[in-house]
Amino acid sequence: MLFNYRYSGQTEVYSNATSAGISFAPDTHREPTFFNGKLRKKIAFREAISALHDVVVSDLRFKPKDKTAYKEWAAQQESVWLAEAMGHYDAAAAENQMKALRDELNNIYHEKEKVMAPYYKSRRAYFDYLYQKDRDAWFVLDPVISVHPDEIFFECFSQDESAYGKLSANYNVFKEVNEFQCGTTNIDYSANLYNEFQKIRDYKETTFSVDPGGFSVQTTREEMFREVKIDLPDSWVRGFLQVSSAMTLPAASFDLHPMDVYNFCSWLRRFKEKNGPRSIRFVLEPGKPVKAIFEPWNKEIVCTRSIYTGPQRREIRIWGRRRMLILERLIPVAKKFTVHLTGSGLPSFYVADLGDMQFTLGLSGWTANDWSRAGQFDLMAPRADVSDMTKELVYNELKQTWMGKAEEIAAKTGQPLPSVLAALGIYTQAGKVIYDLHTGYYRLRELSREPLPMDQLRFSNPKEASATRLVTDGKITFSAQEVPGVGTQVTGEVTIARRPYHPVIVIDGDERMSTAHCDCYDYQTNKLYKGPCEHMLALRMAYEKQKANSNA
Secondary structure, X not given: OEEEEEEEOOOEEEEOOOXXXXXXXXXXXXXXXXXXXXXXXXXXXXXXXXXXHHHHHOOOOOOOOOOHHXXXXXXXXXXXXXXXXXXXXXXXXXXXXXXXXXXXXXXXXXXXXXXXXXXXXXXXXHHHHXXXXXXXXXXXXXXXXXXXXXXXXXXXXXXXXXXXXXXXXXHHHEEEEEEEEOEEEEEEOOOOHHHHHOOOOOOOXXXXXXXXXXXXXXXXXXXXXXXXXXXXXXXXXXXXXXXXXXXXXXOEXXXXXHHHHHHHHHHHHHOOOOOOOOEEEEEEOOOOEEEEEEOOOOEEEEEEEEEOOOOOOEEEEEEOXXXXXHHHXXXXXXXXXXXXXXXXXXXXXXXXXXXXXXXXXXXXXXXXXXXXXXXXXXXXXXXXXXXXXXXXXXXXXXXXXXXXXXXXXXXXXXXXXXXHHHHHHHHXXXXXXXXXXXXXXXXXXXXXXXXXXXXXXXXXXXXXXXXXXXXXXXXXXXXXXXXXXXXXXXEEEEEEOOEEEOOEEEEOOOOOEEEEEOOOHHHHHHOOXXXXXXXXXXXXXXXXXXXXXXXX
């Protein structure tokens, strides 16, 4: 998917003995979005923006060892090994022959090293230059920045697409806000800015700006603009669409004291597992301290400062735990960390409370299970049919206020809450709205200035298409009953090629699929780690269709 960016100049950080400044160059192809102010909380901002950089450069994918050199050596040694194998026929002659071969090979190796040395040196210097000086060539997507009436926030993804970072800073972080225009834009974020960010000090006056001058440069000065065309993988864009849907899922939430997070990171730094399971098992009991068990050592860390206040006992396991080390830089400046666990093997979110800033780290179920390919969380979001009028009312309300809770939007538009939630879910999946875990607000955030090709982006597998065909063919029977305090339980039978499947789903009061199970191979193998199976989806579509017809 080709994205065109057009930046006015480049993002810059300058620093001298008494002052510093950060000036981000926005995408001039988009609606004017700018901000200009002076930082009040400089150290906290420095640590938070550095943690965001740690998300951008994070890549924990398995990298197999390069055995090319060994295979070349083994091929060259083949004649020596053959001589050794035949040596028992005439030991003295074989030894003399092997010595001669070794001498000849050593001469060849030395000659080869002498001839190839300039090439290897130049190649190493080239890649070192790319990594240190032009690291942008190693990355794909510039961060997204949004300016809202109450805060400014950045969003980004890691290289392996398994970690999502969001830094929100309200206007109390700044002591002077000179001018701003609400909106969303991509910013030119050069990788070498990280070293410049480290120069921010409390005693220096620091200016922060999303350069408004980028929108007022005359067209006769085209040399001031820098065109960037990036062919983004669909998975990057799809990941942005999935992460906010995952935020709206029901979750077990609790607060952790910064020292508890320090204990987690300290253990992960000190010990490296050699075999599985490589998980953290959270044991949550109402009124008792949160307990975390690190496997495979079964090391139990009791968070005595952090009491779980949930209604029932839960035990949840998460994988890909080393990604939590991104939070290390935030420990000295954080007041607390709020953890949201959506279930075993499902996404987890960590919100660092930095006072007037919040840093959200979203982690997929495990490192190899990135946000786009293996987590169809939008399929678990509200799926009710919504009229175009309702969608327009909801969107227009958000355009006026830029943010709001679902209940507030429902009250202002006069629409039923389930319809509003479904409309917000549709806009979330289209990249126009983001859910804020910290405040509970839905915020307007246009991921792209042009409509995204949803047919291409929405799903990476044909589950929903298959489910739609099942509903159309009328191969579903079901019954529904209300479960007090839980929601609506729908039990069904889906027949495919004369074989019946028996999915069961539970839809909570917010029209979300909270729990589900099925007797198909997909569910038995993956549970809900890769989203609901086609039979659960088909059951929900049939149920929603019947409910819509009965309300008509």
